[in-house]
Amino acid sequence: MKFIxxxxxxxxxxxxxxxxxxxxxxxxxxxxxxxxxxxxDIVEIVVEGNNFTTLEAAVVEADLVTILEGEGPFTVFAPxxxxxxxxxxxxxxxxxxxxxxxxxxxVLTYHVLDGxxxxxxxxxxxxxxxxxxxxxxxxxxxxxxxxxxxxxxxxTDIDASNGxxxxxxxxxxxxSESIAEIAVSFTNQNNPEFTQLVGALQRADLVGALSDxxxxxTVFAPxxxxxxxxYDTNEDWDDFNDIPLExxxxxxxxxxxxxRAFSQDLRQGQEIATLNENAMLTVDLSAGTVGGAALxxxxxxxxxxNGxxxxxxxxxxx
Numbered sequence: 001m002k003f004i005x006x007x008x009x010x011x012x013x014x015x016x017x018x019x020x021x022x023x024x025x026x027x028x029x030x031x032x033x034x035x036x037x038x039x040x041d042i043v044e045i046v047v048e049g050n051n052f053t054t055l056e057a058a059v060v061e062a063d064l065v066t067i068l069e070g071e072g073p074f075t076v077f078a079p080x081x082x083x084x085x086x087x088x089x090x091x092x093x094x095x096x097x098x099x100x101x102x103x104x105x106x107v108l109t110y111h112v113l114d115g116x117x118x119x120x121x122x123x124x125x126x127x128x129x130x131x132x133x134x135x136x137x138x139x140x141x142x143x144x145x146x147x148x149x150x151x152x153x154x155x156t157d158i159d160a161s162n163g164x165x166x167x168x169x170x171x172x173x174x175x176s177e178s179i180a181e182i183a184v185s186f187t188n189q190n191n192p193e194f195t196q197l198v199g200a201l202q203r204a205d206l207v208g209a210l211s212d213x214x215x216x217x218t219v220f221a222p223x224x225x226x227x228x229x230x231y232d233t234n235e236d237w238d239d240f241n242d243i244p245l246e247x248x249x250x251x252x253x254x255x256x257x258x259x260r261a262f263s264q265d266l267r268q269g270q271e272i273a274t275l276n277e278n279a280m281l282t283v284d285l286s287a288g289t290v291g292g293a294a295l296x297x298x299x300x301x302x303x304x305x306n307g308x309x310x311x312x313x314x315x316x317x318x
Contacts, residue, residue, distance in 0.1 A: 039161040042068045042076055046165075054084040054095055062105040072162035073116040074130075077147065079168045080154075087171035106131055110174045116163050119156035124265070133174040138264035141285075147172050149262030149301030149308065179219050179304045180210040196227035200240035204249045210256075210306070217307035218257040220281075220290055222315045230315045254279035254291070254318040260307050263300045266290070279318035291316040 043065055046052045055078055059065055068074065079087070088094060098104060109131040122145055126134045138146045145153045147168065155167035177185065180201070186193040201207050210219065231237045240248060253276035261272070270283040272290070281291035288295050290312065299311035 039159070041162045042072070042074060042160045042165060045158060045160055046078065051080045051082075052078060054081050055079060057095070058099060058104060058108055061099045062108050064105065064108055068112075068162075070162065074163035075113040075115065075117040076163065076165045077111045077113075077151075077153070077168050077172070078165050079111070079151070079171045083151070083168055083170050086169075107171070107173055110135065110172060111168075118164060119153075119166065122153075122156075122166075129174075131174055135172060135174075136260060136262065138262045140264040141267065144264075146262065146264045148303045149264060150303070175303045175305045177304060178211045178213060178306050179217060179309055180207050182302060182304055182309060183210070183221065193224060194221060196224050196240055197221055200227075200243075200248055200252060203240060204245065204252055206249070206252055213305045215306045216258070216260040218259060218261040219307065219309050220255045220257075220293065220312045220316065221309050222255070222293070222312050223296070226293075226313055226315050230317075250276055250278070250318055251315065254281070254316050255312075257281070262308055263295075263310065274318075276318050279316075281316070 040048070043059065046056050046059065059068060068076070084095065084098075088098070098107075101107075110129050110133060112130040113127055114130060122137065124137050124139045124145075126136055128134050135147050136149075138149060140146060147153070151168040151170035151172050153166050154169045158165040158167070183194045183198050183201075187195045187198050198207075201210065209215075210217065227240070231239065231242075237243055243251070254274050256275045257272050258275060266283045266285065268283065268285045272281040272283065274281060279291075283290050288297070290310070293312040293314035293316045296311040296313050299309075302309035302311070
């Protein structure tokens with residue numbers, strides 16, 4: 001029996017074949033990889049960002065463009081324009097002065113780590129920068145991360161082809177003076193401060209202990225007014241020379257903690273051991289005190305090569 005295909009059947013088969021070919025073509029196209037957008041490197045992200053104009057100018061001036069365009073990977077903690085402006089205002093600087101500073105490259109490389117560190121891998125502690133100097137990460141009671149107690153990480157994980165960028169709200173600078181040197185520099189200002197503390201440390205032969213760059217110390221530094229209040233409560237004491245030497249040593253050592261603790265590291269009710277074996281300091285964040293002494297919130301987290309200084313408005317008596 002001979003099968004005869006009608007014209008209607010031929011048209012139907014032709015339509016079916018067209019539909020099948022269309023499905024096969026679409027399926028094949030779906031399997032092709034989508035075109036990849038080229039990922040930008042760290043310098044390109046900074047240049048194209050609207051909030052990093054000062055950082056861009058600094059990177060160019062310090063001749064760091066080629067380095068930060070390199071293979072890496074790097075982790076860059078990038079201060080915003082507002083961060084730079086705040087830094088300038090608080091330090092009496094201008095952008096022009098920073099760009100002309102011989103320390104510019106050192107400041108910028110202090111914001112860079114070798115390797116890629118994502119936010120999920122950021123932990124409190126020491127980080128060694130490309131500068132060669134260390135900075136210190138702290139986590140506050142709300143879970144925010146800070147560097148050297150002064151710069152908060154406000155944005156994270158901006159991914160680049162050669163690393164990652166985290167954003168800072170302040171500029172960090174590597175410390176250049178020890179705790180003792182900072183205290184002495186305050187005594188030489190137009191409005192001297194810490195004259196009593198420095199004199200007491202010299203009399204107790206403790207200046208050297210606060211000058212060693214190999215240490216990690218936290219000093220709660222009483223103001224001159226704090227010492228005067230102490231003298232006013234004891235009619236036999238007019239200055240630190242009147243305090244019995246053994247008592248003076250015990251008092252001073254109770255102000256020194258053998259760890260580098262920024263204000264963000266402190267916790268409510270925390271007990272802190274000091275260099276005075278008989279003295280523990282209790283932290284009361286609600287009252288703003290450590291060891292019963294009121295913290296001076298305008299002078300905290302003064303970063304030194306060998307630790308950190310927090311100014312207090314009272315002398316701690318162990």
